[in-house]
Amino acid sequence: xxxxxxxxxxxxxxxxxxxxxxxxxxxxxxxxxxxxxxxxxxxxxxxxxxxxxxxxxxxxxxxxxxxxxxxxxxxxxxxxxxxxxxxxxxxxxxxxxxxxxxxxxxxxxxxxxxxxxxxxxxxxxxxxxxxxxxxxxxxxxxxxxxxxxxxxxxxxxxxxxxxxxxxxxxxxxxxxxxxxxxxxxxxxxxxxxxxxxxxxxxxxxxxxxxxxxxxxxxxxxxxxxxxxxxxxxxxxxxxxxxxxxxxxxxxxxxxxxxxxxxxxxxxxxxxxxxxxxxxxxxxxxxxxxxxxxxxxxxxxxxxxxxxxxxxxxxxxxxxxxxxxxxxxxxxxxxxxxxxxxxxxxxxxxxxxxxxxxxxxxxxxxxxxxxxxxxxxxxxxxxxxxxxxxxxxxxxxxxxxxxxxxxxxxxxxxxxxxxxxx
Amino acid sequence: xxxxxxxxxxxxxxxxxxxxxxxxxxxxxxxxxxxxxxxxxxxxxxxxxxxxxxxxxxxxxxxxxxxxxxxxxxxxxxxxxxxxxxxxxxxxxxxxxxxxxxxxxxxxxxxxxxxxxxxxxxxxxxxxxxxxxxxxxxxxxxxxxxxxxxxxxxxxxxxxxxxxxxxxxxxxxxxxxxxxxxxxxxxxxxxxxxxxxxxxxxxxxxxxxxxxxxxxxxxxxxxxxxxxxxxxxxxxxxxxxxxxxxxxxxxxxxxxxxxxxxxxxxxxxxxxxxxxxxxxxxxxxxxxxxxxxxxxxxxxxxxxxxxxxxxxxxxxxxxxxxxxxxxxxxxxxxxxxxxxxxxxxxxxxxxxxxxxxxxxxxxxxxxxxxxxxxxxxxxxxxxxxxxxxxxxxxxxxxxxxxxxxxxxxxxxxxxxxxxxx
Numbered sequence: 052x053x054x055x056x057x058x059x060x061x062x063x064x065x066x067x068x069x070x071x072x073x074x075x076x077x078x079x080x081x082x083x084x085x086x087x088x089x090x091x092x093x094x095x096x097x098x099x100x101x102x103x104x105x106x107x108x109x110x111x112x113x114x115x116x117x118x119x120x121x122x123x124x125x126x127x128x129x130x131x132x133x134x135x136x137x138x139x140x141x142x143x144x145x146x147x148x149x150x151x152x153x154x155x156x157x158x159x160x161x162x163x164x165x166x167x168x169x170x171x172x173x174x175x176x177x178x179x180x181x182x183x184x185x186x187x188x189x190x191x192x193x194x195x196x197x198x199x200x201x202x203x204x205x206x207x208x209x210x211x212x213x214x215x216x217x218x219x220x221x222x223x224x225x226x227x228x229x230x231x232x233x234x235x236x237x238x239x240x241x242x243x244x245x246x247x248x249x250x251x252x253x254x255x256x257x258x259x260x261x262x263x264x265x266x267x268x269x270x271x272x273x274x275x276x277x278x279x280x281x282x283x284x285x286x287x288x289x290x291x292x293x294x295x296x297x298x299x300x301x302x303x304x305x306x307x308x309x310x311x312x313x314x315x316x317x318x319x320x321x322x323x324x325x326x327x328x329x330x331x332x333x334x335x336x337x338x339x340x341x342x343x344x345x346x347x348x349x350x351x352x353x354x355x356x357x358x359x360x361x362x363x364x365x366x367x368x369x370x371x372x373x374x375x376x377x378x379x380x381x382x383x384x385x386x387x388x389x390x391x392x393x394x395x396x397x398x399x400x401x402x403x404x405x406x407x408x409x410x411x412x413x414x415x416x417x418x419x420x421x422x423x424x425x426x427x428x429x430x431x432x433x434x435x436x437x438x439x440x441x442x443x444x445x446x447x448x449x450x451x452x453x454x455x456x457x458x459x460x461x462x463x464x465x466x467x468x469x470x471x472x
Numbered sequence: 473x474x475x476x477x478x479x480x481x482x483x484x485x486x487x488x489x490x491x492x493x494x495x496x497x498x499x500x501x502x503x504x505x506x507x508x509x510x511x512x513x514x515x516x517x518x519x520x521x522x523x524x525x526x527x528x529x530x531x532x533x534x535x536x537x538x539x540x541x542x543x544x545x546x547x548x549x550x551x552x553x554x555x556x557x558x559x560x561x562x563x564x565x566x567x568x569x570x571x572x573x574x575x576x577x578x579x580x581x582x583x584x585x586x587x588x589x590x591x592x593x594x595x596x597x598x599x600x601x602x603x604x605x606x607x608x609x610x611x612x613x614x615x616x617x618x619x620x621x622x623x624x625x626x627x628x629x630x631x632x633x634x635x636x637x638x639x640x641x642x643x644x645x646x647x648x649x650x651x652x653x654x655x656x657x658x659x660x661x662x663x664x665x666x667x668x669x670x671x672x673x674x675x676x677x678x679x680x681x682x683x684x685x686x687x688x689x690x691x692x693x694x695x696x697x698x699x700x701x702x703x704x705x706x707x708x709x710x711x712x713x714x715x716x717x718x719x720x721x722x723x724x725x726x727x728x729x730x731x732x733x734x735x736x737x738x739x740x741x742x743x744x745x746x747x748x749x750x751x752x753x754x755x756x757x758x759x760x761x762x763x764x765x766x767x768x769x770x771x772x773x774x775x776x777x778x779x780x781x782x783x784x785x786x787x788x789x790x791x792x793x794x795x796x797x798x799x800x801x802x803x804x805x806x807x808x809x810x811x812x813x814x815x816x817x818x819x820x821x822x823x824x825x826x827x828x829x830x831x832x833x834x835x836x837x838x839x840x841x842x843x844x845x846x847x848x849x850x851x852x853x854x855x856x857x858x859x860x861x862x863x864x865x866x867x868x869x870x871x872x873x874x875x876x877x878x879x880x881x882x883x884x885x886x887x888x889x890x891x892x893x
Contacts, residue, residue, distance in 0.1 A: 078833070078834070150833075156855065158854075162844055164854060164855075171867075254866055255866075255867065269694065273690065275866070275867050293889070296888075296889040299891050300889065302891075302893075303892055304891075307893035308892075412499070413499070416882065417882055418885055419884050419885070421885070421886050422886070422888055422889055423886075423888075423889070423890040424890065424891045424892055426892040427583060427885060427887075432579070433579075434577065444696065445592050445676075447868040448881075449881060450882060460869075460870060461837065461838055461871060462840070462872075463832045463842070464840070464844055464848060465828075465844075466843040466844025468721065469845065470724035470728070470847070471724055471728050471729075471845055471848065472727070
C-alpha cells in the first residue's frame with residue numbers, strides 16, 4: 052500500500068462545496084428535484100447535435116487505443132442520447148425516497164419509532180468511458196437528495212464536460228444548489244486516489260471500473276464505498292428445463308450485449324442434457340460468432356469446443372466467448388457458482404419448483420433469476436429508471452442500485468417525556 | 473499504516489470453519505435456530521453460580537488496572553445474567569428475518585422481482601469487557617442465520633470462555649453446526665489485526681470499542697465492517713419545552729447510566745431558558761454529582777459551572793460530567809450537533825411541532841428523539857431483544873442494530889423465459 056496522497060486544493064474544495072450543497076439539497080422538496088431532472092432531460096435533448104459532435108471527437112481520439120467494445124461503449128448516438136434523457140425522466144417518475152417512513156412501530160412505553168430514509172450526503176462515482184453514466188448518476192443522486200462528484204474516464208472527457216455542463220446549467224436554473232453536480236476534469240490516477248481519501252467529505256464512493264480500480268479502492272479508500280464489481284455471470288440449465296426456453300435464455304444472456312457485466316460468461320449444463328440438448332445450443336451460439344471453451348464432456352459431444360482451463364471458470368470475458376461445463380447435479384452447479392461467481396447475477400432454467408427453490412436459496416449472488424436471462428440485472432429493467440451501479444457486496448445493497456440505495460435509514464423516535472430511570 | 477500481519481493458522485482456521493458453518497446455518501429452519509437460543513438461555517441460567525464465580529476472578533484481576541466504570545461493565549451478577557438470558561429469549565421471539573420478502577413487484581414483461589433477506593455469512597465482533605455482549609452477539613448472529621467469531625477483551629476472558637463454552641454446548645446439542653459460535657481466546661492486538669484482515673472469510677466485522685480500535689479498523693481492515701463509534705450525544709431544550717419534561721429528560725440522559733454510549737454529554741439550551749429554567753436543572757444535576765462545564769452564559773447564570781473549552785464539545789465523558797451551552801436558536805443547536813455529534817443519538821425537548829420537524833429533518837444522527845431520553849438508543853429498548861451494536865455510519869444501518877441488520881437483501885427474479893433480445 053502506498054502512502055496516502057496529498058489531497059490537492061481543487062479536489063478538496065470540490066468536496067467541501069459538495070458537502071454544503073448536500074446540506075441544502077436534503078431540505079429541497081421532491082417536486083423541485085423532480086422538475087430539475089425533467090429540465091436536465093429537456094436541455095440534453097435540445098443539445099443532441101452538439102453532444103453527438105463532441106462525442107465524435109472523443110471517439111476519434113480513442114480509436115487505436117481502446118478495444119472495439121470500449122469504443123462502442125464510448126459512442127453517443129442520437130438514439131443513445133434519447134435513451135439517457137428517457138432514463139432521467141423515468142428517474143423523475145420514481146417515488147421520492149427522501150423522508151419516506153420505511154417502518155413504524157410503538158413500544159409498550161408509548162415511544163413511537165420510525166425508520167426514515169434520508170439522503171446519504173455526498174456521493175462520488177468513478178466510472179469508465181460510458182457517457183450515459185454521467186446523466187444516470189447525476190439524475191439518481193439529485194433525485195435522492197444527494198450531491199454528486201462525477202469522475203469519468205479521460206477517454207470520455209470532452210463528452211462528459213459537455214453533458215455535465217448542460218446538466219449543471221439546467222439543474223441550477225431549476226433551483227438546485229450551485230455545486231449539487233460537479234465533474235472532476237483531472238482524470239489522472241492521482242485524482243482517483245485523492246477522491247477515495249476525501250474522508251469526511253465524500254459519504255459514499257462507488258467505483259464502476261475494472262479489477263485494478265477495485266483493488267486500489269479496497270487498499271486505499273478511507274471513505275465508505277460500495278463495490279460494483281465484475282460480472283462473471285452463470286446460467287445453469289437444469290435437467291428439467293424446457294429445451295426451447297433454455298436455448299433462448301442462453302443465447303440471449305451471451306450474445307445480446309457481450310460487453311456488459313450482466314452478460315453470461317459460463318454455461319453449466321446438467322449431465323442429462325449433455326448429448327440431447329447441448330450440441331444444438333452450441334451450434335446456435337456458434338452461429339452468433341461465440342467461441343466455446345468446454346470441459347471434456349463438452350469437447351466430446353461438440354468437437355468444435357476449445358478445451359477450457361480452470362482459468363476460464365474465473366474469467367469475465369466481456370466478449371463472444373463462453374465457458375461451458377457439464378455438472379452431475381444441481382448441487383454441483385450451485386457449488387461451481389459459489390466458488391467462481393462474483394455475486395452479480397446468475398440464472399437457473401428449470402421447470403422443477405424444488406430445483407428453483409434450492410438454487411435461489413443457496414446461490415450467493417446479487418440477483419438470482421429463474422427462467423429469465425441474466426441480462427435483466429439492470430436498474431432500468433428493474434424499474435428504477437437507471438442504476439448507479441450493481442453492488443456485488445453484501446452490505447447496504449446487493450444487485451442493481453436505484454434511488455432507495457442512495458439513502459440511509461435512520462431513526463426518529465417520538466415520545467411524551469419518556470425516561471429510563 | 474503497518475504492513476499486513478501474517479494470519480496465523482489457528483485464526484484462519486477459525487475463519488474457514490465459520491464459513492462452512494455459515495453455509496450450513498443458512499439452510500437451517502428458523503424454528504431450530506429459535507430452539508437453540510432458548511436452550512442457550514436455559515443452559516446459562518442453570519450455570520448462574522459458576523458464571524458469577526468465574527466472573528469474580530476476572531473482576532478481582534482487573535481491579536487496579538481498570539477504572540471503576542470499566543470494572544462495573546465487567547461485573548456479572550445473577551441479576552445481570554438473568555438480563556442476558558432474558559435477552560436471548562427476546563431475540564428468539566423476534567420474527568425470523570431469513571427468507572423474508574422485503575418487497576415484491578412485477579414488471580410489464582412479467583418478471584416478478586423479490587427482494588429477499590439472507591444471512592450475511594460470517595460475522596465477527598471485537599468488543600470490550602462486557603460479558604453480556606458475548607450472549608447478545610451470539611444470539612443475534614445465530615437467530616439471523618450467521619456464524620459468529622467472538623473476540624472479547626482480555627479482562628473478561630475467563631467469563632467469556634465460560635459463557636461461550638455453555639452457548640456452544642447448548643447450541644450444538646440443539647442442532648447448530650459445530651463451529652457456528654467460536655471465541656478467539658488469544659486477545660492480543662495482533663489477533664484483532666488478523667481478524668480484520670481475514671478477507672473472504674469474515675463477511676462483516678463490527679468493532680465495539682474505543683477510538684484506537686476504530687482507527688485501526690479504518691486503517692487496516694480489508695474485510696467489510698460497520699462502525700459502532702463514540703456516543704457524543706446531545707439534548708437540546710427548545711424555547712417551547714415543557715420545563716418539567718425537559719428537566720426529567722436531561723437528568724435521565726446524563727445520570728441514569730453515565731458509562732454508556734447513549735448517555736448525554738452535552739446539553740444545549742435555548743437562550744430564552746438560560747435564566748428561568750437552566751439554573752434549576754443544573755442544581756438537580758449537581759445533586760446527582762454531575763460536574764457542569766458551561767459556556768460564559770452558563771457560568772453567569774450558574775456560578776458553580778467550570779468554564780467549558782472547545783474540547784468539551786467534542787468529548788464523550790462517559791462520566792458524571794456535562795458540557796452545557798446556550799444557543800440563540802434551534803438553528804444554532806442543529807449546527808452545533810452536526811458539527812460536534814458522532815451520529816449516535818440526539819434529543820430535542822419541545823412542545824412546538826415545527827421545531828420537532830426541523831430538528832428531526834436536519835440533525836444528522838442515527839436516532840433523533842423528540843421528548844424522550846437519548847438513553848433509549850438501544851436494541852432492547854427498540855424491541856430487538858438485544859443489539860449487535862449501534863451503527864454511527866450511514867451505509868447498511870444507522871442506530872441500534874438487531875436481526876434485520878445482520879441480513880443482506882438480494883434479489884430473486886421469477887420469469888417464464890424472458891430474454892432481452
